[in-house]
Amino acid sequence: MVTAARERFASLQFPGVRLGALLAEPVRRVPTGIAALDALLGGGLPRGHLSEIVGGPSSGRTALLHALLASATRRGEATAVVDLLDALDPPSLARAGADLGRVLWVRPPSPQTALKCAELILGAGGFGVVALDGLGAPAARPLPRPVWPRLAQVTRRARAVVALCASRRMTTSCAAVVLRLSQRRVRWGGQLFDGITTTAEMTRSRFGPAQQAVVLALGERLAALEGVQIESWPAGRSGGGEGAVDRAISG
Amino acid sequence: MRIVCIDVPSFPLAAWWRADPELRGAPLIVTDAPGPRARIVACSAEAAARGVAAGLTAAQALTIANQLVVRCAAPAAEHAAQAALCDAAYACSPRVEEGGPGTVYCDADGLRQLYASEPELARAVAGRVRSVGLEASVGIAATKIAARLAARDGDGGAVIPPHEDWRFLAPLSIHLLGPSPALQATLARWGVRTLGDLAALPASAVATRLGPEGAQLARRARGEDEHPLAPRPLPLHFEESAELDYGVDSLEPFLFVVRGLLDRLVARLALRGLICGDLRLSLGLANRGRDDRTVTVAAPSNELKPLLTLIRLHLEAHPPATAVDAVRLAAVPERLRPMQLDLFRPNGPAPAQLAATLARLAALVGAERLGAPAVADSHRLDAYGVEPFDVRRSAFGMQRVTPNAERTTPNGGAAPALALRALRPARRLEVFCNRDQPDFVRLVDAPEEASPYGCSGRVVTLAGPWRVQGEWWRRDAVHRDYYDAQLSDGAVYRLFFDRAQQQWFVDGVYD
Numbered sequence: 001m002v003t004a005a006r007e008r009f010a011s012l013q014f015p016g017v018r019l020g021a022l023l024a025e026p027v028r029r030v031p032t033g034i035a036a037l038d039a040l041l042g043g044g045l046p047r048g049h050l051s052e053i054v055g056g057p058s059s060g061r062t063a064l065l066h067a068l069l070a071s072a073t074r075r076g077e078a079t080a081v082v083d084l085l086d087a088l089d090p091p092s093l094a095r096a097g098a099d100l101g102r103v104l105w106v107r108p109p110s111p112q113t114a115l116k117c118a119e120l121i122l123g124a125g126g127f128g129v130v131a132l133d134g135l136g137a138p139a140a141r142p143l144p145r146p147v148w149p150r151l152a153q154v155t156r157r158a159r160a161v162v163a164l165c166a167s168r169r170m171t172t173s174c175a176a177v178v179l180r181l182s183q184r185r186v187r188w189g190g191q192l193f194d195g196i197t198t199t200a201e202m203t204r205s206r207f208g209p210a211q212q213a214v215v216l217a218l219g220e221r222l223a224a225l226e227g228v229q230i231e232s233w234p235a236g237r238s239g240g241g242e243g244a245v246d247r248a249i250s251g
Numbered sequence: 252m253r254i255v256c257i258d259v260p261s262f263p264l265a266a267w268w269r270a271d272p273e274l275r276g277a278p279l280i281v282t283d284a285p286g287p288r289a290r291i292v293a294c295s296a297e298a299a300a301r302g303v304a305a306g307l308t309a310a311q312a313l314t315i316a317n318q319l320v321v322r323c324a325a326p327a328a329e330h331a332a333q334a335a336l337c338d339a340a341y342a343c344s345p346r347v348e349e350g351g352p353g354t355v356y357c358d359a360d361g362l363r364q365l366y367a368s369e370p371e372l373a374r375a376v377a378g379r380v381r382s383v384g385l386e387a388s389v390g391i392a393a394t395k396i397a398a399r400l401a402a403r404d405g406d407g408g409a410v411i412p413p414h415e416d417w418r419f420l421a422p423l424s425i426h427l428l429g430p431s432p433a434l435q436a437t438l439a440r441w442g443v444r445t446l447g448d449l450a451a452l453p454a455s456a457v458a459t460r461l462g463p464e465g466a467q468l469a470r471r472a473r474g475e476d477e478h479p480l481a482p483r484p485l486p487l488h489f490e491e492s493a494e495l496d497y498g499v500d501s502l503e504p505f506l507f508v509v510r511g512l513l514d515r516l517v518a519r520l521a522l523r524g525l526i527c528g529d530l531r532l533s534l535g536l537a538n539r540g541r542d543d544r545t546v547t548v549a550a551p552s553n554e555l556k557p558l559l560t561l562i563r564l565h566l567e568a569h570p571p572a573t574a575v576d577a578v579r580l581a582a583v584p585e586r587l588r589p590m591q592l593d594l595f596r597p598n599g600p601a602p603a604q605l606a607a608t609l610a611r612l613a614a615l616v617g618a619e620r621l622g623a624p625a626v627a628d629s630h631r632l633d634a635y636g637v638e639p640f641d642v643r644r645s646a647f648g649m650q651r652v653t654p655n656a657e658r659t660t661p662n663g664g665a666a667p668a669l670a671l672r673a674l675r676p677a678r679r680l681e682v683f684c685n686r687d688q689p690d691f692v693r694l695v696d697a698p699e700e701a702s703p704y705g706c707s708g709r710v711v712t713l714a715g716p717w718r719v720q721g722e723w724w725r726r727d728a729v730h731r732d733y734y735d736a737q738l739s740d741g742a743v744y745r746l747f748f749d750r751a752q753q754q755w756f757v758d759g760v761y762d
Binding site for chain 1: 593595597598599600601604605607608611612615616620621622623624625626627635636637638640641667668669670671672673674675704705712714735737740741742743759760761762
């Protein structure tokens with residue numbers, strides 16, 4: 001369609017007017033470390049742009065963020081997490097395969113401070129991935145809209161991936177990619193919590209077709225319990241109390 | 252042997268010019284003590300042009316010319332200037348000897364590989380002295396006394412070619428050796444006015460008639476040193492100080508002063524091939540107290556701007572109690588360590604830039620809320636640690652990457668690991684049981700303030716308990732039963748029953 005429009009425009013005679021050429025800069029991608037998601041995204045999240053990861057509790061957005069951080073740190077990149085809710089669980093991040101020494105963890109007290117921290121980190125340069133987590137919390141005061149174009153501009157200069165992880169969309173049209181995660185089901189292996197199956201839908205993409213989705217199986221709860229021997233497990237739901245505890249898994 | 256003498260004329264004056272460059276061009280006089288009766292020890296050319304000379308009192312000088320700038324001799328400034336002079340000498344030669352205030356000797360042997368000629372060496376030395384804020388004249392000769400006289404001869408010093416010392420020294424005035432007034436009067440009566448006249452006299456006859464002082468003067472007139480060059484290593488001590496005319500209680504004017512000190516420190520470090528590590532700031536307060544502090548420099552550097560930013564952030568975070576009327580700044584010198592960059596890894600943040608950014612972030616959120624996350628060595632499920640974000644490791648990591656590390660995860664690579672979003676601190680829960688099993692949970696506090704995730708609803712599926720018990724030696728020993736619970740809102744939470752408190756809590760949501 002664009003080609004046809006260019007040909008149509010070129011066929012018109014405008015004396016003194018020359019048809020210019022758009023110099024498209026190739027988009028560099030940062031893989032998330034999840035093959036199916038990278039295929040959906042066309043290689044990963046775009047460098048130099050804002051990306052949003054939207055989802056409710058137990059939708060898998062944190063697992064996705066951890067996978068992105070792990071992938072970046074394994075490549076030797078420095079990363080940063082601006083964690084407004086103080087919700088980062090270092091053991092989870094380590095289990096995802098991240099080199100924790102390459103993760104700068106900042107816990108600001110307010111959304112405004114969180115944005116300022118993100119701008120400072122991006123201004124320092126050299127950070128491959130900067131994650132902003134918890135900005136869209138229900139109790140948090142909404143941020144003014146002009147902050148997002150400003151953050152997008154700083155991100156473009158820093159050539160980093162800025163991933164906003166929130167329960168709702170925040171950046172209006174400033175995000176180049178929006179991934180919406182929704183839980184399909186919770187997997188229980190026998191009587192153990194095994195993981196979450198979630199749908200990752202790309203609802204917005206500035207670089208290609210959107211409205212595509214992929215189903216992801218996140219996590220193996222059992223894998224986190226290395227060295228634990230399951231001796232017996234009671235049938236049915238188990239509750240509190242001394243008797244239930246005696247039948248529990250012993251580590 | 253060839254010796255270089257670096258001589259700074261009117262050293263007390265030069266020390267003041269170095270400490271306060273705005274005094275250059277002013278009719279400045281430096282006195283030996285405060286007060287109107289203090290004697291002038293040095294005066295600038297502008298002051299001399301108004302009839303002021305060394306030896307007058309400050310009151311007499313102000314009577315002659317009332318627009319003079321009077322400063323008392325500052326031992327700290329002179330000490331720093333002398334150290335800077337030595338640093339400049341060390342930048343040219345490894346064998347340096349201090350020759351008194353404003354004078355330094357260094358060995359010029361073996362420097363021909365570095366400098367094409369001795370005049371070029373003299374120019375290089377003068378340039379390095381200029382880089383630390385001093386103006387020196389440089390003399391090069393075969394002996395220390397000849398080199399010193401060459402430095403004091405003419406404008407900017409002179410180079411005496413080998414074996415021509417005598418030809419250079421003979422016509423010089425005897426006053427240049429600084430004889431005592433009595434000896435000077437005796438020599439004047441004899442008609443001895445130049446070094447050549449004195450050196451021509453028989454040494455034994457001079458010693459008989461003028462005593463030891465006369466014999467020593469005759470040896471110096473012949474260009475003979477009393478002691479050979481005795482180089483000794485100087486301690487690496489980099490300190491600059493400033494006395495303020497009045498107490499400064501706002502940050503910007505104070506930083507203006509600190510900037511000058513830091514600039515001089517960095518110039519000295521650069522001359523010695525060193526870089527600036529931690530900074531020690533000692534503030535003299537208006538209430539006669541002292542405030543000593545250390546500004547940690549995570550990434551040693553000689554760049555002025557990031558170092559000044561670190562001092563600014565430190566002072567903003569910990570302002571002094573009262574106004575500051577004196578400041579002393581010392582730098583811990585560090586060797587410049589070459590780093591091997593990795594061809595296959597992306598460049599990390601520049602260390603100096605990152606250090607300034609970390610300091611800014613610490614000022615913004617608090618140092619305890621900033622760092623690299625760490626897994627704590629504990630059996631507590633909610634335990635975690637925070638370590639300092641290591642600049643060098645972040646920038647130029649040495650950890651190797653296996654070729655297929657891109658797709659390898661600790662859980663086998665089959666599925667991304669499940670993550671937990673922590674709730675800190677754990678929120679108290681009210682649990683309603685049905686047949687001794689949790690059936691409905693809700694937060695004890697108001698939901699909006701207690702948790703951003705809800706955490707209330709009917710229990711759909713429950714797994715557990717896992718008992719975690721330990722750290723009995725601590726007051727807050729762990730004795731908990733953990734559960735994974737899917738509530739009716741679809742989310743899966745990590746609950747625990749604290750057996751010590753007999754209370755239910757939620758401390759995370761699987762996400």
